[in-house]
Amino acid sequence: MASSVPRTLRVVVLPTLHNKSVFHPRFLTPMPNKFEKAAIIGAYVLRKWRYAVSDIFAYHWHAFGSTALQQPHGLAGRVYRWASLATTRRASGEYLLKMIPLQTEKIEFVYPPSSDVGAIKQHLNSHMQASDKHLVSLFLWSLVFPLDFYIAKFFVVAANLLFVYNSFRVVSSFRAVMGARVLKRLVEEGSVEFVPSRDVENDVLEIVNRSGGVVDTVAGDLSDDVVEECERKWRCVELARTYRRARFQYWLHGGKD
Structure with missing residues (x-):
């Protein structure tokens, strides 16, 4: 028998x-069957492995950057910014959309009451309006996929790295396209809610007071240790990584999505 409670993301x-x-x-609560639970666990393990590898490179790269930016107009500072601009995608919208499963029946956006809900809705709307670019990305990466596969299989061993990256891009673009369609449908059905949560705000302030972390209310920024503690307290898997990635994008690209 189907549940009368909508599956809420x-x-x-x-x-x-x-x-x-x-x-x-957050992860959508799985249905009480072994397949869906195994799929969610498997996806988490794969992402955990992938991001653990990327975190190693990111740690050393940003350690270099923290030193280089002490003289931002020096050679090291210029190299750090140029290389970061060349390798950092403006993909905050993709990160959101690809995490919206097809089975989602309702979405709740939970935010601190002190945040401007109008700005949140406007930002979300900009992601929805720009969702067509993921369809273009899917087409382009799918177009070169056979060539990457051929080169990786028969000619150059190192080309396997490009093939793996191409595979990730095809899958991510497809998930973002489908997630955007689900989000638009739920908006039209009135199944999207914006929920102010005093608990979220109180938890952040409590962690700041306890850990000595920073909340920059002018720039609207949280320090890493605050977000990491929120992730642990809320059991919100990969919250800190998502926050750092989006924040770095907006710092580097001047707030552009």
């Missing part, structure tokens, strides 16, 4: 630089 919304918001969807 809860999205944590936190402020960041340039009056932007970080949207972090």
Whole structure:
């Protein structure tokens, strides 16, 4: 028998630089069957492995950057910014949309009451309006996929890295396209809610007071240790990684999505 309770995706919304918001969807509660539970666990393990590898490179790269930016107009500072601009995608919208499963029947955006809900809605709307670019990305990456596969299989061993990256881009673009369609449908059906949560705000302030972390209310930014503690307290998997990634994008690209 189908449940009368809609399958609800809860999205944590936190402020960041340039009056932007970080949207972090939690995992949708799985149906009581082994396949869906195994799929969610498998996806988490795969992402955990992938991001653990990228975190190693990111740690050393940003350690270099923290030193280089002490003289931002020096050679090291210029190299850091140029290389970061060349390798950092403006993909905050993709991060949100690809985490919206097809089975979602309702979405709740949970945010601190002190945040400007109008700005949150405007930011979300900009992601929806720009969702067509994911369809273009899907087409382009799918177009070169056979060539990447051929080169990786028969000619150059190192080309396997490009093939793997191409595979990730095809899958991510497809998930973002489908997630955007689900979000638009739920908006039209009135199944999207914006929920101010005093608990979220109180937890953030409590963690700041206890840990000595920073909340920059002018720039709208939270320090890493505050977000990491929120992730642990809320059991919100990968919240800190999503926040750091989006914040770095907005810092680097001047608030552009």
